[in-house]
Amino acid sequence: MTQVALVRIDDRLIHGQVVVKWLRHLECDEIWIVDDQLYGDDFMQSVLRLAAPPEVRVQVTPVCEATRRLEQPLNKGHSVMVLLKSPQAALALLDDGLQFEELNVGGLAAGAGTTRLYKSVSATDEHIAALRAIRNRGVRVYFQMVPEERPVEMAAVLPLKRLAHNVAVH
Amino acid sequence: MDVSIVQALLIALAAYFGSSTWFLGVGYFTVYRPLIGGTVVGLILGDVVTGMQLGAAINAIYLGFISTGGSLPGDLIFAGYIGTALGMVAGLDAETALSLVVPLGLLGSGIWFFRMSADSLFVHWADSFARRGNTRAVAAINIWPGQILLLLLYAIPAFVIVYYGSDVVQSLLTAVPPKWVEGLAMVGGMLPAVGIGMLLNYLAKWRLMPFFLLGFLIAVYLQLPTLVIALLGLAAAVLHVQYSGTLSTSPLPEEPLLTEVLSTQQRKPLRRTDLLGAWFRWLTFSHSCYNYERLQGLGFAHGMTPIITRLYDTKEEISAALKRHLVFFNTEPNVGAVVHGVAVAMEEERASGRTDITDEAINSVKSGLMGPLAGIGDSLTQGLITPIFLTLGIGLAQQGNLAGPILYVLLESVTIIGISYFTWMQGYRWGKVAVERFLKAGLLRPLMEGATVMALMVVGALTATTVQLSTKAAVTIGPQTVTLQTDVLDKILKGLLPLSLTLLIWWLLKKKKSPLTVIVVVFAVGLIGTWLGLLGWG
Numbered sequence: 001m002t003q004v005a006l007v008r009i010d011d012r013l014i015h016g017q018v019v020v021k022w023l024r025h026l027e028c029d030e031i032w033i034v035d036d037q038l039y040g041d042d043f044m045q046s047v048l049r050l051a052a053p054p055e056v057r058v059q060v061t062p063v064c065e066a067t068r069r070l071e072q073p074l075n076k077g078h079s080v081m082v083l084l085k086s087p088q089a090a091l092a093l094l095d096d097g098l099q100f101e102e103l104n105v106g107g108l109a110a111g112a113g114t115t116r117l118y119k120s121v122s123a124t125d126e127h128i129a130a131l132r133a134i135r136n137r138g139v140r141v142y143f144q145m146v147p148e149e150r151p152v153e154m155a156a157v158l159p160l161k162r163l164a165h166n167v168a169v170h
Numbered sequence: 171m172d173v174s175i176v177q178a179l180l181i182a183l184a185a186y187f188g189s190s191t192w193f194l195g196v197g198y199f200t201v202y203r204p205l206i207g208g209t210v211v212g213l214i215l216g217d218v219v220t221g222m223q224l225g226a227a228i229n230a231i232y233l234g235f236i237s238t239g240g241s242l243p244g245d246l247i248f249a250g251y252i253g254t255a256l257g258m259v260a261g262l263d264a265e266t267a268l269s270l271v272v273p274l275g276l277l278g279s280g281i282w283f284f285r286m287s288a289d290s291l292f293v294h295w296a297d298s299f300a301r302r303g304n305t306r307a308v309a310a311i312n313i314w315p316g317q318i319l320l321l322l323l324y325a326i327p328a329f330v331i332v333y334y335g336s337d338v339v340q341s342l343l344t345a346v347p348p349k350w351v352e353g354l355a356m357v358g359g360m361l362p363a364v365g366i367g368m369l370l371n372y373l374a375k376w377r378l379m380p381f382f383l384l385g386f387l388i389a390v391y392l393q394l395p396t397l398v399i400a401l402l403g404l405a406a407a408v409l410h411v412q413y414s415g416t417l418s419t420s421p422l423p424e425e426p427l428l429t430e431v432l433s434t435q436q437r438k439p440l441r442r443t444d445l446l447g448a449w450f451r452w453l454t455f456s457h458s459c460y461n462y463e464r465l466q467g468l469g470f471a472h473g474m475t476p477i478i479t480r481l482y483d484t485k486e487e488i489s490a491a492l493k494r495h496l497v498f499f500n501t502e503p504n505v506g507a508v509v510h511g512v513a514v515a516m517e518e519e520r521a522s523g524r525t526d527i528t529d530e531a532i533n534s535v536k537s538g539l540m541g542p543l544a545g546i547g548d549s550l551t552q553g554l555i556t557p558i559f560l561t562l563g564i565g566l567a568q569q570g571n572l573a574g575p576i577l578y579v580l581l582e583s584v585t586i587i588g589i590s591y592f593t594w595m596q597g598y599r600w601g602k603v604a605v606e607r608f609l610k611a612g613l614l615r616p617l618m619e620g621a622t623v624m625a626l627m628v629v630g631a632l633t634a635t636t637v638q639l640s641t642k643a644a645v646t647i648g649p650q651t652v653t654l655q656t657d658v659l660d661k662i663l664k665g666l667l668p669l670s671l672t673l674l675i676w677w678l679l680k681k682k683k684s685p686l687t688v689i690v691v692v693f694a695v696g697l698i699g700t701w702l703g704l705l706g707w708g
Contacts, residue, residue: 051542
């Protein structure tokens, strides 16, 4: 099986923190972006490939194929970073049977109906529900933007914020 | 040296301006850096050369400083401006001052977090003005509240530390046994190796390390001037790119080029001044109200204001356009300026009646492109251009040459502003295809490869001139005393200890030890080594 060095939720996908910090820190040579919408977008796929460092291979797969492809022993000796746009995608991978023990939450944009959880991570109710479901499957969920920063566990971020949000909404 | 109230106030103001938004978007690359901070503080305290040299030494520690997505290790204003001022006023020698700068930088890193959090509140204020279609108020909120907050956050601690801190530092240093003070100076000499090690951890590839060694040897044994070594580095870079085949084999992916180019005839024409106005605002104010919630979102909307007022007439249209651009946005602002240009082109087409350009269409282009361009942009501007020019500036400054900071500011500003203007205008002209054109031209990879070669060579030279480590150990055999440093090490390779230290730190960082751990190790080794009498100057 391919060695997955990091599974990260970051809706900006391949950007400064990933290229300058994580790729070098983990010495990954492949990035797998699991996203249905991007799979159908040739332009963005081309831009993402060109934006990654030349020695790093970028693959874009739809969610339904990701688990099967990540479990194939094709890429022996390679180290892979999996990038996802949302917690729901991570949950879908777990549902498909992909096994990972840790999930890094690095960035989710603020928008309508989101609550800010940690630094530049904001989440909707659906995001939070998915994150909780992932944690309930025994996956360690932690928030960390860059490697030199201390990781913050989900338990430290969510319960309080969730309470505040409930009070504000209901 | 005594510091007057006026001088302390001026330094406090300078500390704010060093982090402010008023320098055409290049403030972060120029006045924010300790090389410039030290020079400015030296000017205020009446000894510009001393300030510049101290600032240059401090900057060497932060050579590998790369901030991405608002995550900042240490604060360069505290390290550069306040550190230089404290060192000069307390009358410390450069090495001792350097050992105080690192804790000072860490002290300041909380300010960044506070600012990024507090600025999130101002964005909501801008939202309420956007609902009413008030473009002027949105622009004003991008500038003023965040900047006033920043003024308070930097100027107050800067004044207090500079005005009252030197007595504290002096009494601390007199209370501590002289052996430990000597140890602190040893630590100060070693610390630049951490900055260089961090840069190596980012830049270095084994196959390119000969260039680092070359730079080091040229500096140690030929003692050529910094500018000459930089030019040799440039020559090496050009030769390397030509002969290594990087130019011809730049791997292009097989995907077909996109042919969708925005048609120019349909446009409701924006004027040249609108375009320049939008670019100028983006360049200058992209990070003015930088915050965790939407990062550059408000800056992006501010940059769009001249376009929105030209294209739309009714309050509803203006309000909708402002809200459209107040969403989350973050990129490297100079290479990523292309995205702002693309958004302007899309707004122009939309206003000219193209109904297929919906809010979602604009937003998906922006949010799709911002990440990849930040990846390229950060590698290029923060990871290559800045360390190369900084190394040149630091080298000249250390020789007491004022051309160091001046040349640095000029080279860096022209390059960064040039990149911003070029990419922005390309984005406006070609739409999102500009990004593909830019990436597929095949120039980027050889450029980055060449820049890495040049950077490694000048940084190798900087290691020789900046990192200091020496042993006092001696062995007495019969009537003869053999001193390890002069009789053994120097005869093998001059600068062997500084070089080994730098490579060792690089190795530790590669082994995923955090920079903070490495700094603690350097302090421990420097202090204990000096106390045991192993380290010291002959």
